[in-house]
Amino acid sequence: MLCAAEGVLVALQHCSLDDAFLDIIAAARRHNVAAMRLATALVARAQGDPARVEDEAISAVIDDEWGRLL
Numbered sequence: 719m720l721c722a723a724e725g726v727l728v729a730l731q732h733c734s735l736d737d738a739f740l741d742i743i744a745a746a747r748r749h750n751v752a753a754m755r756l757a758t759a760l761v762a763r764a765q766g767d768p769a770r771v772e773d774e775a776i777s778a779v780i781d782d783e784w785g786r787l788l
Contacts, residue, residue, distance in 0.1 A: 723757035726764040730787040741783075749779040756780070763788055 720742070727738035742760070746753035759776045780788070 719761055720754060720757045723760045726760055727784070730764075730784065745779060745783045749775075749782070751776055751779055760784065 720739070723742055724735050724738040727733060727741055728735060731738070731741070733741070742757055743753055746756045749756075755773065755776055756779060759773065760780055763777075763780050
């Protein structure tokens with residue numbers, strides 16, 4: 719799922735895969751959440767399925783970090 723989340727950020731931010739990976743890891747560290755959970759939720763949000771984003775804390779991280787792009 720991490721690769722899919724990287725792809726989402728590459729498409730949204732027009733960045734490299736490496737930069738997308740680093741962005742996910744940095745966001746997870748900043749907000750003290752698991753990177754894989756964040757990646758999974760980011761993909762769900764990008765697919766238009768917010769119901770799959772069950773954790774409100776993770777949802778808030780996505781809004782804070784990438785909400786303007788989604």
